[in-house]
Amino acid sequence: MxxxxxxxxxxxxxxxxxxxxxxxxxxxxxxxxxxxxxxxxxxxxxxxxxxxxxxxxxxxxxxxxxxxxxxxxxxxxxxxxxxxxxxxxxxxxxxxxxxxxxxxxxxxxxxxxxxxxxxxxxFHHRFADDVTVLKEKIDQGILGDIYFVKVSALRRNAIPGWGTFIDKEAQGGGPLIDLGIHMLDAAMYVLGYPNVKKVTAKMFQKIGTKKSKGAFGLWDPQKFTVEDSLFSYIELENGGLIHLETSFALNLKLDVKEKTIMNVELCGDEAGATMFPAEVYKDDQGELISLFKREAADEDRHxxxxxxxxxxxxxxxxxxADGEEGYAIQKLVEAIYQSAEKNESVTL
Ligand SMILES: NC(=O)c1ccc[n+]([C@@H]2O[C@H](COP(=O)([O-])OP(=O)(O)OC[C@H]3O[C@@H](n4cnc5c(N)ncnc54)[C@H](O)[C@@H]3O)[C@@H](O)[C@H]2O)c1
Known part of the structure; x- marks a missing residue:
């Protein structure tokens, strides 16, 4: 049946x-x-x-x-x-x-x-072949001790013109809870969901309340109640650091055709990696050597x-992406928003 x-x-x-x-x-x-x-x-x-x-x-x-x-x-x-x-x-x-x-x-x-x-x-990004292969390489120790991770979920001017994405009451926030959370999950997943010690964040509402048109349509600036960009440092119990940057609107020169940049860069003491498309590289006396590279990112992840x-x-x-990890990422997102609202670090 x-x-x-x-x-x-x-x-x-x-x-x-x-x-x-x-x-x-x-x-x-x-x-x-x-x-x-x-x-x-x-x-x-x-x-x-x-x-x-x-x-x-x-x-x-x-x-x-x-x-x-x-x-x-x-x-x-x-x-x-x-x-x-x-x-x-x-x-x-x-x-x-x-x-x-x-x-x-x-x-x-x-x-x-x-x-x-x-x-x-x-959290569909973690199902990309890029993430699967990168996690295997991380688990094999190819990157060594990963101590710095950069998480990006950035748009220059692509505030969603549909749905409730600019309404804090309906959504709980803006780019962090909508976009940033995806790349944060992918990063935490490849790292094995390490424990978080402390977060420090700052958020801005500078563009969504002024403009009304962007790459994702029209919105009412008077109804824009979420952050339009947010930046955070996330300190891990294992000594590592994650730097998160996320925006719906930010005056960046995004050097790609896409309207959104979604990526994670990982830096270990043996090698570094980029998630989309998956690539592992290392320095050899000042020269960058590629250890592994996928030609294109997996678009079938959803x-x-x-x-x-x-x-x-x-x-x-x-x-x-189960209930345990869902709770862990929600705690992290909540702590980031608390830090940004209070303008002080939050210890978990
Ligand atoms: N995984 C992803 O990449 C991804 C992408 C887009 C959206 N989303 C998530 O999906 C959810 C919906 O986003 P969307 O883009 O489809 O938004 P949407 O505005 O297109 O759709 C939301 C729908 O829910 C309906 N609705 C509202 N309240 C309801 C209720 N109480 N019971 C039943 N239906 C109700 C609305 O009428 C609307 O049709 C959000 O949580 C969003 O974060 C995830």
Missing amino acids: KKKVALIGNGQIAEKVHIAYYKKREEIEIVAVVGATEENVKQFAERNSIPNYYTNAEEMYTSEKPDMVSVCTPNRFHFENVMQALEHNCNVLCEKPPAIKAEDAKKMLELAKQKGKILAYD MKSMQAFVNRCLGGNDRL
Whole structure:
């Protein structure tokens, strides 16, 4: 019998990623979608040939009894929807970030454990082949002791013109919780999720409240309540340091065609590495020698993240961005925002 999957949230990520992947798997069937408004969710269901739609999640669980749920709502609603799905004994794939507050991510983790259900987060960048191969090389010790990591998630002027991404109440923040968290997860993953000792951060709101047009459309500057750039130093218990820089808007000369730079650079005492595309290099008496290089970054990473979740639900042992790591990254993001708000370092 096919496993039944339901979607909570009917926006662009639900359609372009979750539905696109679920439709490729014949072992599962999409039974329902839950949206905020009847008209929107009806159109969405028709467009995607989903047999049932709801505006009330509880009614959906009672009628459809899904085995698996994708939570694709604005961030503010992740917590309540993940908890509800777990209460109904569903395996859950929740979009990133796990939640807005660390204490909520902890409750989600605890309930998943109590119910014996899969809780995964869609930190899809870590599923790229680049990350897999880099992690192998790091675990083999090729980089030596990694003591400095640079995490970049930068846009020059690409404030999202759709959805709720400029609304602090709905999202919990701006580029850190939306973009930076992705690269921070990828960096922490290859490092083996080390313990964090202290964070120091500074954030700015300089452009989003003044401009109204960018590479990702139009927004209302009066409704722009999130940071537009944020910078942080993250000290690890093992003595290493992560430098994070993230922006929706920042007057940078981004030297690439893309509107967003997403990358991680790792510096060890034996060699260095760049994540996308994966490359390992070292210095030889002033000359840079390449030890390994992928020609292009893996663009299929989002489908690989979906595949890992579905495989696990079907009994496989694929590695996931799980509830434990979700809680760890949420604690880190919360500490970074606290440091930036208080203008002082935060010890974890
Ligand atoms: N993994 C990624 O790279 C990635 C990329 C984009 C977005 N996301 C995440 O996906 C989530 C949604 O983002 P999006 O770009 O699809 O936004 P979106 O605005 O396109 O979609 C959100 C949808 O949720 C619906 N909704 C709002 N409240 C709801 C509720 N209580 N119950 C059910 N539905 C509700 C809205 O009507 C809307 O259709 C966010 O958490 C975002 O961070 C992840």
